[in-house]
Amino acid sequence: xxxxxxxxxxxxxxxxxxxxxxxxxxxxxxxxxxxxxxxxxxxxxxxxxxxxxxxxxxxxxxxxxxxxxxxxxxxxxxxxxxxxxxxxxxxxxxxxxxxxxxxxxxxxxxxxxxxxxxxxxxxxxxxxxxxxxxxxxxxxxxxxxxxxxxxxxxxxxxxxxxxxxxxxxxxxxxxxxxxxxxxxxxxxxxxxxxxxxxxxxxxxxxxxxxxxxxxxxxxxxxxxxx
Amino acid sequence: xxxxxxxxxxxxxxxxxxxxxxxxxxxxxxxxxxxxxxxxxxxxxxxxxxxxxxxxxxxxxxxxxxxxxxxxxxxxxxxxxxxxxxxxxxxxxxxxxxxxxxxxxxxxxxxxxxxxxxxxxxxxxxxxxxxxxxxxxxxxxxxxxxxxxxxxxxxxxxxxxxxxxxxxxxxxxxxxxxxxxxxxxxxxxxxxxxxxxxxxxxxxxxxxxxxxxxxxxxxxxxxxxxxxxxxxxxxxxxxxxxxxxxxxxxxxxxxxxxxxxxx
Numbered sequence: 371x372x373x374x375x376x377x378x379x380x381x382x383x384x385x386x387x388x389x390x391x392x393x394x395x396x397x398x399x400x401x402x403x404x405x406x407x408x409x410x411x412x413x414x415x416x417x418x419x420x421x422x423x424x425x426x427x428x429x430x431x432x433x434x435x436x437x438x439x440x441x442x443x444x445x446x447x448x449x450x451x452x453x454x455x456x457x458x459x460x461x462x463x464x465x466x467x468x469x470x471x472x473x474x475x476x477x478x479x480x481x482x483x484x485x486x487x488x489x490x491x492x493x494x495x496x497x498x499x500x501x502x503x504x505x506x507x508x509x510x511x512x513x514x515x516x517x518x519x520x521x522x523x524x525x526x527x528x529x530x531x532x533x534x535x536x537x538x539x540x541x542x543x544x545x546x547x548x549x550x551x552x553x554x555x556x557x558x559x560x561x562x563x564x565x566x567x568x569x570x571x572x573x574x575x576x577x578x579x580x581x582x583x584x585x586x587x588x589x590x591x592x593x594x595x596x
Numbered sequence: 597x598x599x600x601x602x603x604x605x606x607x608x609x610x611x612x613x614x615x616x617x618x619x620x621x622x623x624x625x626x627x628x629x630x631x632x633x634x635x636x637x638x639x640x641x642x643x644x645x646x647x648x649x650x651x652x653x654x655x656x657x658x659x660x661x662x663x664x665x666x667x668x669x670x671x672x673x674x675x676x677x678x679x680x681x682x683x684x685x686x687x688x689x690x691x692x693x694x695x696x697x698x699x700x701x702x703x704x705x706x707x708x709x710x711x712x713x714x715x716x717x718x719x720x721x722x723x724x725x726x727x728x729x730x731x732x733x734x735x736x737x738x739x740x741x742x743x744x745x746x747x748x749x750x751x752x753x754x755x756x757x758x759x760x761x762x763x764x765x766x767x768x769x770x771x772x773x774x775x776x777x778x779x780x781x782x783x784x785x786x787x788x789x790x791x792x793x794x795x796x797x798x799x800x801x802x803x804x805x806x807x808x809x810x811x812x813x814x815x816x817x818x819x820x821x822x823x824x825x826x827x828x829x830x831x832x833x834x835x836x837x838x839x840x841x842x843x844x845x846x847x848x849x850x851x852x853x854x855x856x857x858x859x
Contacts, residue, residue, distance in 0.1 A: 371740040373792070374799045375819065438842040440815035 375439060382432050382452050383507075386459075389425035390503045393459045394496060396422065396466035397562060401492040404473035404555055412477065415470035422463035429456040444576075451576045455506070458565040458572075462499065465558040465565075472551040482548045484538050491527045491559045494520065498566035505573045514573035515582075517566065524563035531556045609676075611636035611776055611806035612657060617671035619652050619661060626652050628830040629671070634776075634823075636676075639798060639807045641821035641838065643814065645853065648827040650810045654778050657808060658694035659687045675776070692720070695769035699781040701761035703753035703768075710749040712764055716772040731771050738804075739767035740797050759790025763797065770801075777801065779809040783816065795820050814854050818842045826850045 396415055403412035433449045441449055498520055505514035535549045535556075571583050612634035619627035627649040634640050634657075642650040652661075659680060661667040673680050680690045703712045713732045714722075722728060732749065736742040741763040745756070753764055762782060769777060779798070783791040798807060798820050811817050817824050817838065824841040826834045826849070834841065834850040845851045852858050 371793065371796050371800060374796050375792075434843055435839055438815070438818040438839075440818070 375436075375441070375445075378432070378436050378439075379445060379448060382429065382436065382449065385425065385429055385432060386452050386455055387503065387507070389422060389429065389456060389459050390499070392418070392422050392425065393462045393466070394499060396463050397469070397492065397496055397499075397559075400466040400469035400473060401489060401559075403470055404476065405489060407473075407477040407481070409474055409477040412470040412474035416467050416474070419463050419467045422460055426456050426460040429453065447576050447579065451572045454572050455569050458568050462562050462565050465562050468558045469555045472555045476548060476551050479548050482538065482545050482552065483542075484534065484549075486531055486534065486552060486556075487527065488531070488552070488556060488559070491524060491531070491556060494524050494527070495559045495563040495566065498524070498563050499569070502566050502569040502573060505570065506576070509577055511574045511577040514570040514577075517570040518582075521563050521567040524560055528556050528560040608636055610634055611676060612808075613672075613674040613677075614657075615672045615674075617653070617656060617669065617673060619649070619656055619667065619669050621664070622666045626830050627656070630827075630832045632825060632832060632835055634806060634808055636806050637802055637804070638822040639802050639809060639820050640823045640825065641817035642808065642810045642825050642827060643812075643817050643853070644827035644833075645858070646812075647829075649830040650827045651780055653827065654696075654780055654808060654810050657776070657778055658691045658696055660691075660696070662687055692716070692772050693774055694776040694778060695772065695774035697762070697765050697769050697777065697779045697782050699784055701758060701765050701785075703756075703761050703764050705752070705754050707753055708750045709745050709753050709756070709764060712753045713767050713771050716768065720772070735767040735771040736764075738770050738801065739763045740793065740800070741767055757790070759786050759793060762786060762790070762794060766794075766797065766801075770805075774805070776806045776808065779807065781810055781812060784812065791816070814842070814856075826853060828853070 396418055399411055400415045402408065403415060430453055433453045436449050437446075498517055501517050502514060505511070505517070532553060535553050539546045539549045568583075574580060574582050610633035612632075614630060614632045614634070617627060617630045618625060630649075630653060642653060644650050655661055656669060657673060657680075661669060669681070675690070675693060679685070680694075704715060707715065710729075710732045713735050714728045717728060717731060733742060733746075736745060741760060744760060745751075745764075748755075753761065756764060762785075766777075766782070782798075783794045786794065795816060798809065801807060802822075809817075809821065821838045823836065824838045825832055826841065826845075826847070828849055834845055834847045836846070840846075841850060842854055845854065
């Protein structure tokens with residue numbers, strides 16, 4: 371006899387992984403469009419964001435229907451975590467759209483004469499997203515924990531790129547508008563890594579029922595007023 | 597209060613069409629002009645606080661009130677278009693077409709598992725042993741009990757656990773190949789695991805049967821039903837797709853009931 375509730379949970383997991391795959395593709399293609407000055411690809415990435423948005427809506431609907439069925443323990447955490455992961459994936463899709471928009475505009479301008487390691491940043495951020503989702507699939511909270519510090523590496527690259535571009539803008543003020551596009555694109559990749567970190571934290575919560583977000587905030591919780 | 601259904605959500609012809617159904621016990625009107633279309637090959641849950649008329653409604657669907665001397669009804673119930681209360685229609689035939697599973701499992705204690713399954717068929721005069729054996733296996737398979745009892749079909753039915761006994765009663769109801777299955781709180785006396793098996797079975801059965809289930813368990817209604825009807829004080833307050841009733845009911849009373857504010 372089929373366990374229909376479990377089937378519903380499996381469908382939710384599958385939908386989430388499909389959404390993740392679309393979000394990863396969008397980021398990859400947006401960076402490709404940026405580096406290769408591919409205007410058409412950038413336009414396509416922007417148009418595909420609607421698909422990722424629709425996934426978020428569908429996952430929320432599935433989750434709400436499953437919540438009405440009174441899930442408990444792990445199942446309850448899975449449903450709420452799925453909603454949060456899908457929200458992070460939707461925002462990753464939004465960041466890909468922002469990069470694509472900058473790629474579209476930059477493709478119509480002369481190139482900026484500066485060497486930026488944006489692909490490395492994209493590789494690191496996307497690896498974090500992929501690894502966080504692998505931990506979700508393989509039920510591995512320890513590996514999820516190991517992803518969290520990697521966010522610092524992406525932050526450092528963003529900072530380094532910001533400094534490079536600032537120097538370039540001082541030296542070549544006519545490139546300011548184009549350099550600002552690059553700054554925004556790098557910032558988007560930095561945000562994608564933040565979302566991957568959020569997903570990793572949710573995976574720890576899912577499998578260990580332990581909230582590891584904002585560790586400092588708990589210490590500073592004010593006492594109840596008299 | 598809603599009395600005339602506007603059932604745009606029914607995609608196919610309804611199995612049961614209920615119009616202005618009122619039931620009286622003596623002077624007491626316990627069901628008040630209920631109109632509802634029960635969708636074929638779907639699960640319809642009837643919910644509401646005790647005394648709201650939900651079991652009364654269920655029993656009217658297979659003419660069980662005729663067994664109660666002071667009960668009478670107004671209105672009309674059609675089963676695939678046929679008036680089940682028409683003069684020429686035999687109640688026994690209606691009950692064969694519309695089976696019932698009760699809250700408490702009630703296997704015949706002196707009969708074996710197999711005899712329990714085929715009792716309805718034998719009462720209808722079926723004697724062919726091969727056919728009876730075939731129907732026993734088919735019904736137990738459908739009730740998801742076959743694998744658990746196939747090696748002890750001649751054991752007493754009361755040797756089964758509570759959950760198995762309830763599935764045996766479902767097999768017994770299925771053996772006469774009804775078109776509609778009525779269930780009155782079929783899992784309320786069972787533990788969570790046995791309840792889950794019954795719920796999964798109900799979802800499996802809707803591929804072939806129209807099911808109407810009375811339940812006090814809101815989450816059970818959410819888990820297994822496609823449509824939900826909320827009754828209160830004998831009135832049908834709201835009827836619609838379960839997904840909507842449990843997330844965005846149109847009526848404040850429904851919302852208060854499904855969220856546990858009263859009842």
